[in-house]
Amino acid sequence: MMNTALVVMKRELRGYFTTPLAYVFLFVFLFFANFMTFRSPFFEARQADLRVFFDLLPVLFLFLVPAIGMKLWAEERKSGTIEVLFSLPVTVGRAVMGKFIAAWLFIAVALLLTFPMVITVNYLGSPDNWVIAAGYIGGLLLAGCYLAVSMFCSSITANPVVSFILSVVICSLFVFADYPSVLLVLESFLSAAMLEAVENLSFVLHFESLRRGVIEFRDMAFYVLFITGWVLATAVWINGRREAG
Amino acid sequence: MTERWRTITALFLLAVIFFCAITITNHLGRFLRIDLTENKLYTLSEGTRQVIEEIRQPLELKLYYSRAAAMKGPEGIRVYNNYYIYVRDLLREYEALSNGRLRLTVIDPRPYTDDELDAIRYGLDRYSAGDEPFFFGLAVASELGRVAVVPFFAPNRQPLVEYEISKSIYDAATAIKKPVGIITSLPLFGPGLSPYMAEMMRMQGREVPEEWLIIKQLKQFFDVVRIDDDASKIDDVELLILIHPKDLPEDLLFAVDQHVMKGGKLLVIVDPYCVADPVKEHHLRSSDMNELLEAWGCILKPNTFAADRSLGIQVQMGPNQPSRRLPTYMDLTGRSFNSEDVITAQLQTVRVLFGGAIESTDVPNVTFEPIMTTSERGNSISASPADVYRFSNPDMVERELRDGSQPVVLGARLTGRFQSNFSEGPPAVAEDEKEKRVQEVLGESLQDTTIVVYSDVDMINDFVAFRETFFGPAPRGDNVNLFLNTVENLGGARALSTARAKGRFNRPFEVFDRIEAEAEQATAEKIAAVEAEIEKYQKELQSIVSRIEDEGEALMRGEVIERKRELEESLLLAQRELRELNRDKRVRIESLISKIKLCNILAAPSVILLIAVIVFLAGIYRKKKYLGVRNDE
Structure with a gap:
């Protein structure tokens, strides 16, 4: 039964590499990732690690992942192919999962393509490669969060541009949830426990340990729960629309 | 209920369920973690566990963090927010390990509150963030009123944070100062004059020698015991410090030897030429401990001075003379210090005056680890201490000195089990008694122990280690820190001395x-x-x-x-x-x-572009071929 999700995933993934969008995305992502990493203070700090790159990811993903996620459902609805999809013997849940995993894999490919950076720091010094590996795992999970939000936004509107903007706005809420200035505003009307709970929703906060090379249960639990929650929400919404006809 | 409302309700419920689940898991699995770092940078060390285990009385850990001030402050203060969370979690781990003997409270000291007053009273560092004071420190208080603090958690000291916390817990839990023994040929403790005599001498215009400032500092943290030259036994002292030891009697040498054999720590500060030595004859101003140290792993090279052009200080040799650089008078900086040793990891500059060169004697089962060196350009020059000009005159030094290719060692740590220099029996014992006494001699250290050797005494003297200010003498550079760190590391808690700086947190570009x-x-x-x-x-x-x-x-x-x-x-x-x-x-x-920039920034994206072009050309080609086939039909 899992096979139907797999079929959807394969169809999606193949779709990526036959459209120019995927290549544009990869090009832009790699260019900015490399360009911003190798600007100062990478060479001034002279530390053989990828901290600078991982510091960039939350902001880089903020604009690039919604660009991948925006068309996941919006496009299907706009062009009407969603009807075709659901005329096939596939449940909403599997279709949603298939699409999500395909897009996630695509971002994983983009992340993997930054491997020259790993080679570079290994050439320049002796980095702790396990820390770098943990950073990449964190990066992938971080991307999953952005993608899950973007997919939900894409499912509630037929317009990819609206979906994009909505995703960026919602994702920034989660990126900046632990910013002092944001907390200050929230502090005026939230209790201390609630404030901590809100802060705990920050993508960046949970990325912090992974970036340092420590895999914490609570960070992993956060990412898994967050992604599952938004993917489920997408399935519920699409199912609802489908039932409503 | 319409379908739309059902969906919205379902979404709302989903949101609530997942929000609660995330909040709960955040509190549940706080201590489940895998530390992937090579040196286990984020796992509490064995030393810390031991310190916690040894606590007998309840201690209160008060973490002060000005959270509200940080929120109002500039965005740059965010780095503290993240670091605060790290420190808080680390302290929670201490708390969890302590079986209730440590109690952690987190306090946000708002301005004009009792909390702020307490923070100031404990001596925490106070900075300003916007218009509010900013605190980020720890006070550890025992029920007996002993308090130890970490005045400020600076993110750049993260690799040492565990050591700092464990040390303050240890200090607060220990009621007595640890004894430290000192053997010296210098008037470190002053002449012991009565205040009346001192006043009389001052009135006569004579200079009154005073206790060295470094000893005053040491007395704040340790019970300093002076060991006289006629002592034949050293007991109840974990750390023994030899400062400029000269012509020690055999019995005392034996006592020092046996101290090390019993597993005691040793700090040896010797000098090929000690400016602070009151002896008039120049050739008598040198000291070494080679008679003991050679068998333990190192020697001070005789008649040899460390010098380094790149570290030399500008000195003026006389009035109206231009200042010249003197390579034997150095300000050690940056790479001179071993960044992986807790003694030297945080040091910035240490001033050294006519220091010597330490060399390993390659003793098996003893590790020789340089902790303070010149730069790679440094080299040593040969000169007898009697020929003062040859190492103190810039021209002479400049002429003698050839740039080297290996750093000259000015400080070293020896670790391992040392062999006694007196395995034949104690000195000056009658033949018939000797056999009996030989059995009392320990031939090898009972356990692994540590000896630290420095090759300059002047660096802890007032005129090098301190500078005069309007408010009195203030430490110059890190000379005082070097000395106190060493004593702390050797003479403090045994458990703490294993909580050394955790391996490599500094990973430089070796190629550069x-x-x-x-x-x-x-x-x-x-x-x-x-x-x-x-x-x-x-x-x-x-x-x-x-x-x-x-x-x-x-x-x-x-x-x-x-x-x-x-x-x-x-x-x-x-x-x-x-x-x-x-x-x-x-x-x-x-x-x-x-x-590197070019390769990384352009290469990867260009390859993507190339693949894209190939894929599209292939697509067009396939299409054409397909159409061609169709047309042919």
Whole structure:
């Protein structure tokens, strides 16, 4: 039964590499990732690690992942192919999962393509490669969060541009949830426990340990729960629309 | 209910369920973690666990963090927010390990509150963030009223944070100061005059020797015990410090030896020439402990001084003389310190005056680890302490000194099990008694122990380690820290001394370092030649200028004035050459940086572009072929 999700995933993934969008995305992502990493203070700090790159990811993903996620459902609805999809013997849940995993894999490919950076720091010094590996795992999970939000936004509107903007706005809420200035505003009307709970929703906060090379249960639990929650929400919404006809 | 409302309700419920689940898991699995770092940087060390285990009384950990101030402050303060969370979680781990003996409270000291007053009273550092004070420190208080603090958690000290916390917990839990023994030939403790005598001497215009400031500092943290030359046994002292030991009697040497055999720690500070030594004869101002140290892993090379052109300090040899660089009077900085040793990891500068060279004697089962060195350009010069000029006159030193290729060791840590120098029996014992006494002698250290050796005594003397300020003497550089860190590390808690800086947190670009070292070596001779030339010109110029000042420009002959102009020109040219030579060093690194940037920024995206073009061309080709087939049909 899992096979139907797999079929959807394969169809999606193949779709990526036959459209120019995927290549544009990869090009832009790699260019900015490399360009911003190798600007100062990478060479001034002279530390053989990828901290600078991982510091960039939350902001880089903020604009690039919604660009991948925006068309996941919006496009299907706009062009009407969603009807075709659901005329096939596939449940909403599997279709949603298939699409999500395909897009996630695509971002994983983009992340993997930054491997020259790993080679570079290994050439320049002796980095702790396990820390770098943990950073990449964190990066992938971080991307999953952005993608899950973007997919939900894409499912509630037929317009990819609206979906994009909505995703960026919602994702920034989660990126900046632990910013002092944001907390200050929230502090005026939230209790201390609630404030901590809100802060705990920050993508960046949970990325912090992974970036340092420590895999914490609570960070992993956060990412898994967050992604599952938004993917489920997408399935519920699409199912609802489908039932409503 | 319509379908739409059902969906919205379902979404709302989903949101609530997942929000709660995330909040709960955040509190549940706080201590489940895998530390992937090579040196387990984020796992509490064995030393810390031992410290916690040994606590007998309840301690209160008060973490002060000005959260509200941080929120109002500039965005740059965010780094503290993240670090605060790290420190708080670390402290929670301490709390969890302690079986209730440690109680953690987190306090946000708002302005004008009792909390703020407490934070100030505990002596935490106070900074300003916007218009509010900013605190980020820890106070550990015992029920007996003993308090130890970490005044400020600076993110750059993260690798040492566990040591700092464990140390303050240890300090608060320990009620008594640990004894530290000192053997010295110097008047470290002052002459022991009565205040009346001292006043009398001052009235007579005579200088009153005083206790060294470093000893005053040491007494704040330790119970300092002076060990006299006629002692034959050293007991109840974990750490023994030898400062400029000279002609120690055999019995005392034996006592020192047995102290180490019992597993005691040893700090040895010797000097090929101690300026602070009150002895008049120059050749008597040197000390070493080679008779013991040689068998334990190192020696102080006799008649040898460490020197380094790149670290030398400018000194003025007399009034109206230009200041010159003296390579035997050094400010050690940066890479001079072992960044992986807790003693030296955080040091910035240490001033050393006529220090010696320490060399390993390669003793099996003993590790010799340099902790303080010159730069790679450093080398040593040979001179007897009697020939003061040969190591204290810039010209002489400049002439003798050849740039080296390996750092000269000024401080070293020896660890392992040491062999006794008295395995034949204690000294000066009658033959018949000897056999009996031999059995009392310990032939090998009972456990692993540590000896730290430094090759300069003056660095802890008042005039090098302190500077006069309006408010009294203030520490200069990190000389005092070096001494106190060493004593703390050796004489503090045994558990703490294993909580050393956790391996490699510093991972430099080795390629850059190598290139720089190569370039430095390649240009060292040229630079030295040009520098010598510049100095020659400067000297000649100086003499002409002083002649002009004396005799008046009008009276000077034209050729002298002409020579002055020539010299000024040569000086400018030489200085330009020097600048260019120094620039050459950067050129190779800069070109490597450009190459790396180019490869990374352009290569990967270009490959993607290429693949895209190929895929599309292939697509077009396939389409054409397909259409072609169709047309053929």
